[in-house]
Amino acid sequence: MARVEQIFATSIYSAPLGGPRVKALIDELRTACRSIAQEDIAGQRWSADAGYKGYTSYASLDDLPMRNPSFAELAERLKPHLVEFAAAVDFEMRGLRPEIDSIWINVLENGGTHTGHIHTNSVISGTVYVDVPDGASAIRFEDPRLAMMMAAPPRKARAAAHNRNFAYFKPTPGTVLLWESWLRHEVPTNLAAEDRISVSFNAVMV
Template identity: 55%
Template sequence: MPTRQLFATGFYEGALGDDALIGELDDACRDLAVEDKAGRAWSRAHGYRGYTSYASLNDLPARDPRFADLVRRLDRHVAGFAKDCGFELGKRLRLDSLWVNVLKPGGTHSGHLHPHSAVSGTVYIAVPPGSGALKLEDPRLPMLMAAPARPDTFVYAEPSAGSVFLWESWLRHEVMPNAAKAERVSISFNYR
């Protein structure tokens, strides 16, 4: 009897497909990194090398039409991903949070997941060469105990400007160190 593969883990790699919007979002993100004093203070206090609006601004789509335009596009990507995952939804997933990340050279973000969400993701705005991949961890890793090593325990997804990555929020991931000489700019989000 052949071996069946069970419980596959979905990972979505799409493209925003709008270079003009990417440029506008780059300006918006860098403006926030200058203007958002609370976000800069939180980043400093928590050792984030660069800037994030994660703990300071929770209204970006209402605050700036460029982010609202992004959300309209992300809604379509997320709906397609949810369908591919076979989610049985009574209603469509809705954006719960969206935040800006401006990661300086040397910056990283350790392994984590996104509780209280169904789908999480990142859209990449500025990705200089060497600015780091998204590292995804096999969700079985804590339970493998004495299992032999596998070549795909960690998967590295290399973004480019305009990449849209989506995954189920329970999937542990981390941002590899930014080895570029310039900042990497991204926008992360959660849907529930």
Template identity: 50%
Template sequence: MTIRNLFPTPFYEGAIDPALLEDLEHSCRSLARDDRAGRAWSKEHGYAGYTSYASLTDLPQRDPAFDDLRRDLDRHVKAFAAAAHLDIAKRLKLDSLWVNVLKGGGHSGHIHPHSIVSGTVYVSVPPGAGALKLEDPRLPLMMASPSRLLDAPEETRNFVYAVPQPGTVFLWESWLRHEVPSGSAKTERISISFNYS
């Protein structure tokens, strides 16, 4: 008998230059304090903390720490695209980048339309912070498929949890549905999310 595992979903885990973390944390906390439009949007939309998602679109031009991060991410995204065998005519380019400062909150399941590669860099990950929850993209089509055994290999599960550390960078194709379940952290979880087109 032969079993072939088909249709893999690539997920990349790497680390940014550790020298960037201190500057990024300072910049993220400064934005959370000073970006009134971002704080207002976060409050209006019930976001448990702060995000620059709807307020600032020029972070790499605004702050050298984010530009240094962009250069580091370019390298990771290039490696991911090659490993995933993506047939890309032009080099992928950073399309958007935003800061998230959460205390106990989460992000419901979503995808990132109009992008090719998406990801998150983790700046501060306190104990109890939520992991990144990834959903099998075939899940809506499974109808009567039984659940998987508790000790099933990771590649056969319906959901996989990726637990970050400070400096972790996760990358995935933008169509992959993901979420951050609410955590129980007593301090703020700081991350920077982004899209490449």
């Protein structure tokens, strides 16, 4: 009897943020994201220069947990998720633990997109979703072996999830998504009339 086994897995972690008053925290994060997006002139300028339709604090602010307690609370609540993901992918921790070293806001307007990228200098990356209106884009992950598939046939439209070269996730607000930072991903064009709001972060081992 033949066996076909799946090896070299790429893991995506997804879980509700959890804990008390999640909806209130997400509401606070939304308010904070919007007010910081209004006030952060350097971030607005960087977003415009980078062709990011909307606002990201990625390049302009490195102190969100100090600016607003909702980000500090979020970072604290993400800790057990990071630990669980590290365990799920069998990292040999050697006494280390994953710690968030950067956290930033993404407000993607209608028609906005975030082209393919990886998160350099970090180990685990992730996003917490704040607003995912109807028509908002999913996040798309790319098979890290894609560059090696010069002669490989395309996959069937209905290929099994583990055989596809791209994977789409469209989490609901309050969901935590984690992946290893080397995994290339993008946010295709946001077709929602309203903004798609999320908070992303990188974690390193300390």
